[in-house]
Amino acid sequence: xxxxxxxxxxxxxxxxxxxxxxxxxxxxxxxxxxxxxxxxxxxxxxxxxxxxxxxxxxxxxxxxxxxxxxxxxxxxxxxxxxxxxxxxxxxxxxxxxxxxxxxxxxxxxxxxxxxxxxxxxxxxxxxxxxxxxxxxxxxxxxxxxxxxxxxxxxxxxxxxxxxxxxxxxxxxxxxxxxxxxxxxxxxxxxxxxxxxxxxxxxxxxxxxxxxxxxxxxxxxxxxxxxxxxxxxxxxxxxxxxxxxxxxxxxxxxxxxxxxxxxxxxxxxxxxxxxxxxxxxxxxxxxxxxxxxxxxxxxxxxxxxxxxxxxxxxxxxxxxxxxxxxxxxxxx
Amino acid sequence: xxxxxxxxxxxxxxxxxxxxxxxxxxxxxxxxxxxxxxxxxxxxxxxxxxxxxxxxxxxxxxxxxxxxxxxxxxxxxxxxxxxxxxxxxxxxxxxxxxxxxxxxxxxxxxxxxxxxxxxxxxxxxxxxxxxxxxxxxxxxxxxxxxxxxxxxxxxxxxxxxxxxxxxxxxxxxxxxxxxxxxxxxxxxxxxxxxxxxxxxxxxxxxxxxxxxxxxxxxxxxxxxxxxxxxxxxxxxxxxxxxxxxxxxxxxxxxxx
Amino acid sequence: xxxxxxxxxxxxxxxxxxxxxxxxxxxxxxxxxxxxxxxxxxxxxxxxxxxxxxxxxxxxxxxxxxxxxxxxxxxxxxxxxxxxxxxxxxxxxxxxxxxxxxxxxxxxxxxxxxxxxxxxxxxxxxxxxxxxxxxxxxxxxxxxxxxxxxxxxxxxxxxxxxxxxxxxxxxxxxxxxxxxxxxxxxxxxxxxxxxxxxxxxxxxxxxxxxxxxxxxxxxxxxxxxxxxxxxxxxxxxxxxxxxxxxxxxxxxxxxxxxxxxxxxxxxxxxxxxxxxxxxxxxxxxxxxxxxx
Numbered sequence: 067x068x069x070x071x072x073x074x075x076x077x078x079x080x081x082x083x084x085x086x087x088x089x090x091x092x093x094x095x096x097x098x099x100x101x102x103x104x105x106x107x108x109x110x111x112x113x114x115x116x117x118x119x120x121x122x123x124x125x126x127x128x129x130x131x132x133x134x135x136x137x138x139x140x141x142x143x144x145x146x147x148x149x150x151x152x153x154x155x156x157x158x159x160x161x162x163x164x165x166x167x168x169x170x171x172x173x174x175x176x177x178x179x180x181x182x183x184x185x186x187x188x189x190x191x192x193x194x195x196x197x198x199x200x201x202x203x204x205x206x207x208x209x210x211x212x213x214x215x216x217x218x219x220x221x222x223x224x225x226x227x228x229x230x231x232x233x234x235x236x237x238x239x240x241x242x243x244x245x246x247x248x249x250x251x252x253x254x255x256x257x258x259x260x261x262x263x264x265x266x267x268x269x270x271x272x273x274x275x276x277x278x279x280x281x282x283x284x285x286x287x288x289x290x291x292x293x294x295x296x297x298x299x300x301x302x303x304x305x306x307x308x309x310x311x312x313x314x315x316x317x318x319x320x321x322x323x324x325x326x327x328x329x330x331x332x333x334x335x336x337x338x339x340x341x342x343x344x345x346x347x348x349x350x351x352x353x354x355x356x357x358x359x360x361x362x363x364x365x366x367x368x369x370x371x372x373x374x375x376x377x378x379x380x381x382x383x384x385x386x387x388x389x390x391x392x393x394x395x396x397x
Numbered sequence: 398x399x400x401x402x403x404x405x406x407x408x409x410x411x412x413x414x415x416x417x418x419x420x421x422x423x424x425x426x427x428x429x430x431x432x433x434x435x436x437x438x439x440x441x442x443x444x445x446x447x448x449x450x451x452x453x454x455x456x457x458x459x460x461x462x463x464x465x466x467x468x469x470x471x472x473x474x475x476x477x478x479x480x481x482x483x484x485x486x487x488x489x490x491x492x493x494x495x496x497x498x499x500x501x502x503x504x505x506x507x508x509x510x511x512x513x514x515x516x517x518x519x520x521x522x523x524x525x526x527x528x529x530x531x532x533x534x535x536x537x538x539x540x541x542x543x544x545x546x547x548x549x550x551x552x553x554x555x556x557x558x559x560x561x562x563x564x565x566x567x568x569x570x571x572x573x574x575x576x577x578x579x580x581x582x583x584x585x586x587x588x589x590x591x592x593x594x595x596x597x598x599x600x601x602x603x604x605x606x607x608x609x610x611x612x613x614x615x616x617x618x619x620x621x622x623x624x625x626x627x628x629x630x631x632x633x634x635x636x637x638x639x640x641x642x643x644x645x646x647x648x649x650x651x652x653x
Numbered sequence: 654x655x656x657x658x659x660x661x662x663x664x665x666x667x668x669x670x671x672x673x674x675x676x677x678x679x680x681x682x683x684x685x686x687x688x689x690x691x692x693x694x695x696x697x698x699x700x701x702x703x704x705x706x707x708x709x710x711x712x713x714x715x716x717x718x719x720x721x722x723x724x725x726x727x728x729x730x731x732x733x734x735x736x737x738x739x740x741x742x743x744x745x746x747x748x749x750x751x752x753x754x755x756x757x758x759x760x761x762x763x764x765x766x767x768x769x770x771x772x773x774x775x776x777x778x779x780x781x782x783x784x785x786x787x788x789x790x791x792x793x794x795x796x797x798x799x800x801x802x803x804x805x806x807x808x809x810x811x812x813x814x815x816x817x818x819x820x821x822x823x824x825x826x827x828x829x830x831x832x833x834x835x836x837x838x839x840x841x842x843x844x845x846x847x848x849x850x851x852x853x854x855x856x857x858x859x860x861x862x863x864x865x866x867x868x869x870x871x872x873x874x875x876x877x878x879x880x881x882x883x884x885x886x887x888x889x890x891x892x893x894x895x896x897x898x899x900x901x902x903x904x905x906x907x908x909x910x911x912x913x914x915x916x917x918x919x920x921x922x923x924x925x926x927x928x929x930x931x932x933x934x935x936x937x938x939x940x941x942x943x944x945x
Contacts, residue, residue: 071518071522071523071526072518074518075518124747171930172926172929172930174930174933175929175933176933178683178689178884178888179884179888179929179933179934179935181689182880182881182884182925182929183925183926183929185877185880186881186922186923186925186926187922187926189877189918189919189922190919190922190923190926193915193916193918193919194919197915197916241516244515244516244517244518245512245515245516247515248510248512248514248515248516248522248526249501249502249505249508249510249515249525249526249529250512250515251515252494252498252501252502252505253502253505255491255493255494255502256491256494256502256505258493259489259490259491259492259493259494260485260489260490260491262453262473262485262489263485263489263490263491263565264474264502265451265453265472265473265474265477266451266473266474266477266482266483266484266566266569267477267482267502267503267504267505267506267565267569268474268477268478268505268506268507268569269474269502269505269506270472270474270475271474277512307873307877308873311691311754314747314751315751315754318747318748318751319751322747323493347765347766348762348766350758350761350762350765351759351762351763351766353758353762354755354756354757354758354759354762355755355759356755357751357752357754357755357758358737358752358755358756358759361741361744361748361749361751361752361755362737362740362741362752365741365744365745365748
C-alpha cells in the first residue's frame with residue numbers, strides 16, 4: 067500500500083493518464099475542441115464545488131469571475147501590449163481581488179439572500195461588460211486576443227492546447243483533493259453542516275468562507291485566461307447569468323461535495339448540447355428535460371449514482387453487506 | 398473543591414431579542430475545577446446565557462471574563478481557541494463526516510499546519526495530521542465510541558451522537574466545557590453513564606464544566622455548585638444541597 | 654424637471670407592478686414549499702405571449718384572450734408542480750431549484766418553437782390618448798396596470814385573511830409540520846400555490862405586454878427582477894414583495910432617466926446589493942435570518 071498521504075497523488079496521476087489518453091479515442095479532431103472547453107468548465111466547477119459542495123455557500127455569479135479574468139488578459143495582452151504570462155497573472159489576480167472585495171460584505175448573507183446578492187453581482191458585471199464598449203468591445207465581443215505562447219512554445223494546435231488544459235486540470239484536482247483531506251477541508255464541511263458547531267471547534271467561519279470564495283474565483287480566473295487565449299475572442303454572452311446557473315448545475319448534477327462529480331458534471335453539460343445538435347430545434351427541450359430527469363432520478367448526482375452502483379457491485383462480489391469503508395465522503 | 402478562583406465570570410449581562418428581555422443583569426461565575434450547573438424553568442434564559450458566554454448571542458450590556466481576561470468583544474471561534482467550548486441542545490454533529498473526522502474537526506485550532514502544508518503534503522502536515530488523528534482516537538476511546546470511528550456521524554443512534562458531541566468538544570482541549578442539556582432524549586441508563594462521563598471530564602481531563610440541564614437527579618448528583626435562573630435573572634446560587642432547600646427555587650419550579 | 658420626475662415615477666410604477674406580481678408569485682411558492690421557483694419568470698412570459706397568441710390566432714377579443722391565457726398559465730403551474738416538484742419533494746432544496754431551472758428551460762424552449770423568436774405586442778386595454786397628470790403624460794395602460802395590480806393585491810389579501818384555503822396557505826407558511834398535523838393537506842397547498850403563482854405571474858405578463866412588447870425570452874430578466882423584488886421586500890412577506898417590485902421599477906426608471914439608460918438593469922441590482930449589506934434580510938424581513 068502507498069502511504070496514506072500520497073493516496074490523492076495516485077488518484078490524480080490516474081486521472082492525468084486518463085486525460086492524456088482521451089484524445090486517442092476521439093473519432094475526429096473537432097472533438098478536441100469540446101474536450102478543451104469541457105476541461106475549462108471542469109476547472110471552474112472544481113472551484114465552485116469547493117465553495118458550494120463543501121462549504122455550502124451558493125454563488126449564482128461565478129460566470130463573472132470567469133469573464134473578468136478573460137477580459138483582463140485580453141485587454142492586457144492587446145491594448146496594453148503586455149506579455150501573455152503577465153496578462154494571465156493579471157486576469158487571475160483581478161478575479162481573486164474582486165472576489166475578495168465583494169465577498170467581504172456578501173458572505174455575511176445566508177441562503178437565498180446570498181444567492182440573490184451573487185446573482186446581482188453577476189448581472190452587474192455582465193451589464194458593465196456589455197456597456198463599456200471602449201474597453202471590452204461591447205456585445206459584439208473582443209477580437210484579436212493572441213493565442214497562448216509560453217516560454218517560446220506556442221500552443222497553436224488544439225492538441226497541444228488540450229494537453230495544457232489537461233495538465234492544469236489534473237493539478238487543480240490534486241490541489242482540491244489535498245485541500246479537502248486536511249483540516250481546511252474539514253472546516254469547510256463543518257461550516258456546511260453547522261456554523262455554530264464549527265465556531266465552537268475554533269473555525270473562523272467568516273475567514274474560511276472568504277478564503278474559499280476567493281479560491282473558487284481564482285479557479286474560475288485560471289479557466290478564464292485559458293479560455294481567452296484559446297478562442298482568441300471573448301464576448302459578454304459567454305459570461306452571463308445563464309452560464310452562472312449552468313456552473314451550479316454542473317456541480318449539483320455531478321454530485322455535491324465530490325471532486326470527480328463536479329468535473330464529470332462539467333464535461334457532461336459541455337458535451338450535451340453538442341450531442342443534441344442533431345435534434346435541431348428541439349435540442350433545448352431535450353436539454354431541459356434531461357436536467358429535470360437528472361435531479362429526479364439521481365438526487366445525489368452522478369457521483370452519488372456511481373457510488374451506489376459501486377456499492378452494489380461490491381456487495382455482489384463479496385456476497386454480503388460490506389462494512390463501513392474508508393473515508394466518509396466521496397473524495 | 399469549589400470556591401477556588403473563578404475560571405469564568407459573567408457580570409451584569411443583559412440580552413434582549415427585539416423588545417423581549419432574555420437576560421437582565423445576570424452575574425454568574427464558574428469556579429475552576431468544578432461542575433457548575435445552571436438550572437431553571439423553560440425560557441429562563443439558560444441557553445441564552447451559554448450563548449452569551451460563547452459569543453454566539455450578542456449581549457447588549459455586561460462583560461464576560463475568562464481567568465480575569467475580558468473576552469466580551471471576541472468572536473466565538475476566538476473564545477473557543479482560548480478554551481470556551483460548548484455542545485448543543487439540538488445535536489449539531491457533522492452528519493456527513495465520519496465519527497473520527499468529527500472529533501478531528503474539534504481539534505481544528507490545535508492542528509499546527511497551514512493551508513499550503515496540506516496541499517503540498519509537507520512533513521509538517523503529515524506530523525500534524527497524525528497527531529490530530531491519534532488525539533482524536535484517544536477522545537473517542539474516552540467516551541467509548543472508538544469502534545465506531547469510521548461510521549458516518551449521521552448514522553449513529555441518538556445517544557451515541559450525544560457522546561460524539563462530547564468527544565468533539567473535549568478534543569479541543571477546552572478549559573471550560575459548556576454542556577447544553579446533554580441528557581435530553583437519553584434514557585435513565587444512558588443518563589447515568591453520562592453522569593459518570595461528566596465527572597471523568599472534570600477529574601481525569603481536568604476540564605471545568607458548565608452544565609445546563611433539566612434532569613435534577615443528574616444535576617444534584619454531580620454538580621459542585623448550582624445557579625438558578627428564572628425569567629432572565631438569577632434566583633439563587635450555591636451548593637446543591639442549599640439550592641434544593643431554597644423555598645424560592647421550589648416555588649419557581651412548582652409555581653407554574 | 655418636475656414633469657420628468659412624475660413621468661419616471663409613473664413608468665416605474667407601471668413596470669414595477671409586474672415585478673411586484675412576479676415577486677408575489679415567488680413568495681407564495683416559497684412560503685408553502687420552501688422553493689425558489691426559477692420558472693416564475695416564464696409564467697410572466699406565458700401570460701403575455703399567450704394573450705397575444707389567443708387574440709391573433711384564435712381571434713378572441715382582448716379580454717377573453719387574456720383570461721384564457723391566465724387560466725392556461727395557472728394550469729401550466731399546476732402541471733409543473735405535479736410532474737416535477739411533487740415526485741421529488743423530499744429532495745434537497747438545491748435539487749428542487751435545479752428542477753425549476755430545468756422547467757424554465759423547457760417552457761422557454763417550447764415557447765420559442767411555438768411562437769418563434771419575434772417580439773409581439775398587445776394592444777392597450779382601453780384608450781390611447783395620454784392623460785396629463787402633474788405635467789406628465791400618463792398612458793391609460795399604466796393606469797390599467799396599476800388598477801389591476803391593486804385589485805389583485807386586494808383580492809389576495811382578502812383571500813389570505815378570509816377564505817379557508819388562504820388561511821391554510823398562511824398556516825403552511827408559518828409551519829409546514831404543524832399545518833400538516835392540523836389536517837391541512839400540505840401537498841394540495843403546494844399544488845395550489847404553484848397554480849396561484851402562475852396565475853399572478855401571468856396577470857403581470859399580460860398587463861405589461863402592451864407597454865414593453867413581449868417575446869419568448871423575456872421571462873428570465875422578469876423572473877430575476879421578481880426574485881429581487883421579493884428579496885428586497887424580505888423573503889416570505891408577500892406584500893413586501895409587491896412593494897419591493899414597485900420600488901425596483903421606480904429605481905430603474907429614475908436610474909434610466911437621470912443616470913444612464915444603458916445601465917437601467919444594473920441600477921436596481923446595485924441598490925439591492927447595497928441594501929442587503931446594510932439589512933441582510935431585506936426591508937421587511939425578520940432579522941432572524943441574520944442570527945448566528
